[in-house]
Amino acid sequence: MPRSFFPPSSLSRRRFLAATGAVSLGAALAACGGDGEAGSSGSAEPVSQADIDKAMKTPTELTFWTWVPNIQQEVALFEKKYPAIKVKVVNAGQGVAHYTKLRTALKAGTGAPDLAQIEYQAIPTFTITNNLLNLSPYGASALKDRFVDWTWGQVSGPGGEVWAIPQDTGPMGMLYRKDIFDRHGIQVPKTWDEFAAAARGLHKADPGVYLTNLAANEPAAWHGLMWQAGAEPYAVSGKSSLSISVDDAVSKKLARYWGGLAKEGVISTDPDFTDAWYAGFNKGRYATWLTAAWGPGFLSGSAKPTAGKWRAAPLPQWDASKPASGNWGGSTTAAIRSTKNPIAAARFAQFLNSDPASARMFVTKQFSFPATKALLTDSAFTDDAPVFYGGQKVNQVFADISDTVSTSFQWPPFLDQAATDWTETVGKSLAGGSGTVDALGAWQSRLTAYAENQGFTVKGA
Amino acid sequence: MASRSGPWFVAPFLILFVLLFLAPLGYAGYLSLFQQRLIGGTVFVGLDNYVTALKDPLLLHGVGRVALFFVIQVPLMLLLALLFALALDSGLLRLARVIRLGIFVPYAVPSVVAALMWGYLYGPDFGPFVQLTRQLDLPAPRFLSEGWMPVSLANIVTWEFVGYNMIILYAALRTVPQDLYEAAAMDGAGAWRVAYSIKLPALRPALLLTLLFSVIGSFQLFNEPSLLMKIAPDVISSSYTANLYAYSLAFTGQQVNYAATVSFLLGLVIVIASYAVLLTANRRRPA
Numbered sequence: 204m205p206r207s208f209f210p211p212s213s214l215s216r217r218r219f220l221a222a223t224g225a226v227s228l229g230a231a232l233a234a235c236g237g238d239g240e241a242g243s244s245g246s247a248e249p250v251s252q253a254d255i256d257k258a259m260k261t262p263t264e265l266t267f268w269t270w271v272p273n274i275q276q277e278v279a280l281f282e283k284k285y286p287a288i289k290v291k292v293v294n295a296g297q298g299v300a301h302y303t304k305l306r307t308a309l310k311a312g313t314g315a316p317d318l319a320q321i322e323y324q325a326i327p328t329f330t331i332t333n334n335l336l337n338l339s340p341y342g343a344s345a346l347k348d349r350f351v352d353w354t355w356g357q358v359s360g361p362g363g364e365v366w367a368i369p370q371d372t373g374p375m376g377m378l379y380r381k382d383i384f385d386r387h388g389i390q391v392p393k394t395w396d397e398f399a400a401a402a403r404g405l406h407k408a409d410p411g412v413y414l415t416n417l418a419a420n421e422p423a424a425w426h427g428l429m430w431q432a433g434a435e436p437y438a439v440s441g442k443s444s445l446s447i448s449v450d451d452a453v454s455k456k457l458a459r460y461w462g463g464l465a466k467e468g469v470i471s472t473d474p475d476f477t478d479a480w481y482a483g484f485n486k487g488r489y490a491t492w493l494t495a496a497w498g499p500g501f502l503s504g505s506a507k508p509t510a511g512k513w514r515a516a517p518l519p520q521w522d523a524s525k526p527a528s529g530n531w532g533g534s535t536t537a538a539i540r541s542t543k544n545p546i547a548a549a550r551f552a553q554f555l556n557s558d559p560a561s562a563r564m565f566v567t568k569q570f571s572f573p574a575t576k577a578l579l580t581d582s583a584f585t586d587d588a589p590v591f592y593g594g595q596k597v598n599q600v601f602a603d604i605s606d607t608v609s610t611s612f613q614w615p616p617f618l619d620q621a622a623t624d625w626t627e628t629v630g631k632s633l634a635g636g637s638g639t640v641d642a643l644g645a646w647q648s649r650l651t652a653y654a655e656n657q658g659f660t661v662k663g664a
Numbered sequence: 665m666a667s668r669s670g671p672w673f674v675a676p677f678l679i680l681f682v683l684l685f686l687a688p689l690g691y692a693g694y695l696s697l698f699q700q701r702l703i704g705g706t707v708f709v710g711l712d713n714y715v716t717a718l719k720d721p722l723l724l725h726g727v728g729r730v731a732l733f734f735v736i737q738v739p740l741m742l743l744l745a746l747l748f749a750l751a752l753d754s755g756l757l758r759l760a761r762v763i764r765l766g767i768f769v770p771y772a773v774p775s776v777v778a779a780l781m782w783g784y785l786y787g788p789d790f791g792p793f794v795q796l797t798r799q800l801d802l803p804a805p806r807f808l809s810e811g812w813m814p815v816s817l818a819n820i821v822t823w824e825f826v827g828y829n830m831i832i833l834y835a836a837l838r839t840v841p842q843d844l845y846e847a848a849a850m851d852g853a854g855a856w857r858v859a860y861s862i863k864l865p866a867l868r869p870a871l872l873l874t875l876l877f878s879v880i881g882s883f884q885l886f887n888e889p890s891l892l893m894k895i896a897p898d899v900i901s902s903s904y905t906a907n908l909y910a911y912s913l914a915f916t917g918q919q920v921n922y923a924a925t926v927s928f929l930l931g932l933v934i935v936i937a938s939y940a941v942l943l944t945a946n947r948r949r950p951a
Contacts, residue, residue: 303915331702332702419897419898420894420897442703443703443704472898473789474894474895474896474897477894477895478784478787478790479787479788479789479790479791479895482789482790483789486790488789616702617702617917617918619915619916619917619918620916620917620918622916623902623912623916623917626897627901627902630897630898631897631898631901633898634897634898635898653917656701656919657701657702657703658701658702658703658704659702659703
């Protein structure tokens with residue numbers, strides 16, 4: 204299943220650490236500065252329908268790097284419609300391994316695919332080096348309304364560029380153990396205040412159980428929680444200036460909250476996607492998992508002995524009158540700028556994720572959480588009632604959450620650094636149960652120093 | 665004629681040596697003189713990277729940590745290896761072959777697998793040691809805490825390499841001529857005296873070899889901390905050892921040039937440390 208995101212394999216952290224290879228950036232950036240080709244200008248001339256029709260009838264082979272299992276089924280739909288075009292699917296590894304190979308190939312100037320799976324948070328790290336093809340001239344802009352608003356925000360550039368087509372998503376919610384809640388008389392918390400009170404009560408009543416585990420090695424979850432809280436930690440303006448404010452008032456509120464709970468010892472901070480963490484779910488150590496829409500499917504495969512005991516709910520809220528959520532995970536399909544067949548590649552990326560049959564197949568075969576509005580309101584999807592969740596319509600819960608994800612969150616062009624620095628500052632403070640607010644300051648100054656060292660003009664927080 | 669065919673015999677080695685060793689080394693050296701940035705491209709910076717690196721607290725701590733690791737872990741490991749080798753060579757052990765194999769087998773386990781396995785054993789919640797102490801109402805050992813981590817790492821590395829070093833020493837012992845032992849027996853030397861006066865001196869070159877390997881191994885410590893990082897992210901940072909730091913610089917920060925600088929300096933440290941070991945050993949050699 205393509206919860207795709209940073210998490211799953213044994214390498215969740217690694218995954219986030221993507222990629223090598225800046226050596227060729229010089230060349231790429233030189234291009235970034237000057238040339239007028241498709242590159243960074245959103246006003247690129249649309250490609251005519253005649254040219255598109257011609258290209259789609261010309262025998263072509265496209266290479267597509269993705270780690271989505273069995274994606275051949277969706278690809279077959281495309282090849283059936285456009286028999287002249289063959290798509291070669293290559294699994295070049297998952298997450299970080301995939302990005303590392305991709306960057307190496309891009310750097311080498313040879314061997315890069317025509318298309319690649321790119322997670323939302325990784326898009327800016329490829330656009331900064333001008334490696335993605337702007338799909339807008341190939342008809343991608345017309346697809347805007349088919350996709351959930353915030354996903355389109357994630358794939359578009361400031362000048363109307365469309366860098367990728369959304370494939371699946373991970374709006375965040377809360378999975379909880381109904382049996383544990385019932386046993387201790389805990390109401391499903393609607394606000395973070397209620398959540399904190401429940402955490403204290405539960406751990407006091409049963410010291411072997413924590414209301415939740417906020418993994419000290421999971422910057423992706425923290426970013427999702429920042430997103431929910433309305434933080435805007437990164438904002439890129441222009442080509443070379445950006446603002447970093449990972450320690451603004453909103454983030455400080457988060458740090459005080461989570462740092463406080465960790466310090467009291469009423470939540471755990473175990474690293475996630477480790478053996479001990481899986482055992483924690485199976486043995487009832489954690490009463491909730493603050494996770495993404497891919498979480499329900501993932502958990503039902505990883506914690507089989509607890510089947511029937513779980514339920515889903517939205518995240519607790521900072522302001523119960525304005526429900527909000529963030530996103531953790533999900534992928535897109537991007538065309539690589541060096542492709543020799545830009546039309547075919549761009550059309551493939553669009554077909555794969557927007558063709559109704561293909562998009563539906565991702566939901567039914569790979570159990571992805573969809574990015575299209577049509578599927579999120581489709582009763583065949585939302586009425587699914589898995590036994591693992593006691594027959595609750597879990598997809599409906601997350602489909603409703605998807606509407607509450609803010610559209611303005613942005614990622615930095617050096618996400619890997621941001622992730623590592625988070626773990627070594629904020630994550631470390633959570634695990635050590637001290638100084639989480641101060642750790643935000645350390646994170647901020649590390650990132651600022653890194654960005655300046657990389658030549659960015661950093662605007663004060 | 666003989667002198668003319670010589671180069672042909674060494675050519676295969678030389679070609680590979682140049683292609684796989686000198687060329688990458690030269691390229692890394694070349695890279696270390698530049699700085700490449702996301703904004704602004706690549707510029708020649710001369711020795712600036714080296715100046716930065718020599719003042720970089722992360723690098724200095726990383727090197728300091730592995731140096732400390734070397735000073736504590738290596739003598740222990742070699743002493744153990746020596747004891748095992750002498751015991752096996754004494755011929756007094758039953759099942760010597762089984763024991764020899766048993767001590768050597770961990771070396772055959774890939775270090776990645778070893779680190780994962782020990783990571784499980786060290787587990788703070790569900791690890792077997794913790795479960796045991798819990799049963800006995802003892803305080804749980806915190807193998808993955810900041811203070812214990814160097815010990816836990818040293819334990820993994822010792823477990824992995826003690827057998828390898830033992831085999832080198834044992835093989836050296838087997839080459840001691842039998843008549844030396846006979847002569848010693850004639851002179852009335854006991855087993856301890858033989859070990860001290862014959863075996864140990866005979867082992868000197870082999871011990872030096874294992875020591876050199878250990879210098880290199882310690883300073884390049886990477887697999888074990890990089891895997892334990894996953895389960896103890898708050899203790900093992902991306903700059904925990906110098907090698908890990910170079911890796912993070914290249915693959916996380918995309919600072920390839922600076923990573924090359926760090927690697928070069930680390931190489932230099934290893935050369936110096938190895939040379940110091942050789943020098944010390946040679947000075948002590950009886951005239």
